[in-house]
Amino acid sequence: MIALTPSEHFLANPLGVSPTAKLLGQQLAELPDWEQRYAAVIALGDHIPPLAEGDKIDANLLHGCQATVWVVHHVDPVTGLLYFLCDSDSRIVRGLLACLLCLYNAQKPADILSIQAKPWLEEVGLVRHIASTRSNGLWAMLGKMKAVASRY
Amino acid sequence: MSDVPAFDVQAIRAQFPLLSVTAHDKPLVYLDNGATTQKPLSVLKALDDYYRQLNSNVHRGAHDLADRATRAFEASRRKVAQYVGAARDEEIVWTRGTTESINLVANSYGRNVLKAGDQIVISTLEHHANIVPWQLLCEATGAELKVIPVGDDGVLDQAAYQALLNEKVQIVAFSHVSNALGTVNPVVDMTAKAKAVGAVVLIDGAQSVAHFDVDVQAIGCDFYVFSAHKMFGPTGMGALWGRYALLEAMPPWQGGGEMIDQVSFEKTTFNVPPFRFEAGTPDISGVIGWGAAVDFMQSLDKEGMRAHEKDVLDYALAKAADCEGLKLVGESPDRAGVMSFLIDDSHPADVGTLLDRQGIAVRTGHHCTQPLMQRFGIPGTVRASFALYNTRADVDALFVGLEKVKTFL
Structure with missing residues (x-):
């Protein structure tokens, strides 16, 4: 399915470039307590460019989490890089x-397939510090991104 | 009674070891009693004593230990029967919980009695456990499901209910107390209306038995279903109370040991109720633990308990009224144990997650009442649910926690 969200929105998504996964990991690891870690994670969510309303449809829903999550993707025809955008009614x-x-935005599909999320998420402390039930969305999103990447 | 000590919440709390644990390194504030209640020392001891001193299969043994286990098992049946005002002990059928009790009635009574064109009436407030078994029954029999609407305040529309009732209605099933909103339904009046058209009435008492005395005779219903774990007893244990004449006319649901009279390959005859419905070895320790939970409840100054619970809930509702951005979901004047709410347009799961980090346990989501949430056009609520051991201090902790949550969302 072709996303209605304009391709500029995908290309303008800074996440993966700024911050990179490595930098984000360092930043989160330095935070002294759960409050600041949560605040940082929530604030990062505000950097995702908005989805077109027309993309907030059942076909783009991610199943397996308590919150509503929509995911769309875009492949840049010039670079072959795969871009993702998503939104949720839950800020966390x-x-x-x-x-x-x-970790995965603006990467080559082959890299998306080879980059392992779990060691990074554990290192960053996201799995440990975020209530386990809330990480369901993470795993569902991860599966979705890998599935999309495997098609290219 | 003069020998019952006045209700003292701190003395009660001291009997619940779990209330002293921590969550995320904070003292636990447990406000998820609608999901399950904690267990007093007397129940823990009864479970331990059973396996240390009494473990034996009931109604089967030809030895002293089995006789004693059976006596303890049946003594619990008497306690539970008296707790809800049953006419006789044999009107209590052990099940795995409220859900199984409803499924038993739907599959045994329902399939035996219903035919195409008949109607079942339930309410919008119902838990999925009091919806899905009736839907399955409708699919199997060709009966039709009708639903009592609920107002914006979370109170059932009694005029609409009356309008749904006619001679085609065979079964009316509704909750005593709504698990999602805390609404207490006018069960006596609703039962009388259903009986006036000849319907059989089942009441889901899962959320009522921890809060007030239930008297099935005064209510006038036909079936009353409830769980042990929501009234300080063990998990995996529940009961169906049914009028004996109805139980007697009902065919078995599950087959197995204990439920039979005589078995041959040509024909099997069945035991009398309640044993007809208790196939297989029951949860003996669960039954005995539940008996201890009933003893615990019966030992309390009930008037004092009710006054205390009302005080804590009223205190919470008063604080809610002063809490900026908090919107109550369900505002029935008659409520028990539950305060459901939203904070501005925040997702309830986010509120719950951030409360959890502060050691405050609430439930978030649809509370197994998706049709009710659809009625209100919301994905779910945050539900603080109270038990007799909760205090104003717990409520204060909740609202301090909510102020912090607001700084994140």
């Missing part, structure tokens, strides 16, 4: 998804 989930975008 949107922040967690933004963390994943730092």
Whole structure:
């Protein structure tokens, strides 16, 4: 399915470039307590460019989490890089998804398939510090991104 | 009674070891009693004593230990029967919980009695456990499901209910107390209306039995279903109370040991209720633990308990009225144990997650009442649910926690 969200929105998504996954990991690791970690994750979610309203449809829904999550993607015809955008009615989930975008957005499909999320998420402390039930959205999003990447 | 000590919440709390644990390194504030209640020492001891001193299969053994286990098991049946005002002990059928009790009635009574064109009436407030078994029954029999609407305040529309009732209605099923909103339904009046058209009435008492005395005779219903774990007893244990004449006319649902009279390959005859419905070895320790939970409840100054619970809930509702951005979901004047709410347009799961980090346990989501949430056009609520051991201090902790949540969302 072709996303209605303009391709500029995908290309303008800074996550993965700024911050990179590595930098985000360092920033989160330095935060002294859960409050600041949550605040940082939630704030990161605000950096995801908005989805077109027309993309907030059942076909783009991500199943398996308590919150509503929409995911769309775009392949740049010139570079072949794969871009993702997502949104959620939960600010915490949107922040967690933004963390994943730092790892996987604007990457080659082959790299998306080879980059392992779990060691990074554990290292960054996201799995440990975020209530386990809330990480469901993370795993569902991860599966979705890998599935999309495998098609290119 | 003069020998019952006045209700003292701190003395009660001291009997619940779990209330002293921490969550995320903070003292636990447990406000998820609608999901399950904690267990007093007497129940823990009864479970331990059973396996140390009494473990034996009931109604089967030809030895002293089995006789003693059976006596303890049946003594619990008497306690539970008296707790809800059953006419006789044999009107209590052990099940795995409220859900199984409803499924038993739907599958045994329902399939035996219903035919195409008949109607079942339930309410918008119902838990999925009091919806889905009736939908399955409708699919199997060709009966039709009708639903009592609920107002914006979370109160059932009694005029609409009356209008739904006619001679085609065979079964009316509704909750005593709504698990999602805390609304207490006028069960006596609703039962009388259903009986006037000849319907059989089942009441889901899962959320009522921890809060007030239930008297099935005064209500006038036919079936009353409830769970042990929501009234300080063990999990995985529940009961169906049914009028004996109805139980007697009902065919078995599950087949197995204990439920039979004589078995041959040509024909099997069945035991009398309640044993007809208790196939297989029951949860003996669960039954005995539940008996201890009933003893615990019966030992309390009930008037004092009710006054205390009302005080805590009223205190919470008063604080809610002063809490900026908090919107109550469900504003029934008659409510028990539950305060459901939203904070501005925040997702309830986010509110719950951030409360959890502060050691405050609430439930978020649709509370297994998706049709009710659809009625209100919301994905779910944050539900603080109270039990007799909660205090004004718990409420204060909740609202301090909510102020912090607001700084994030």
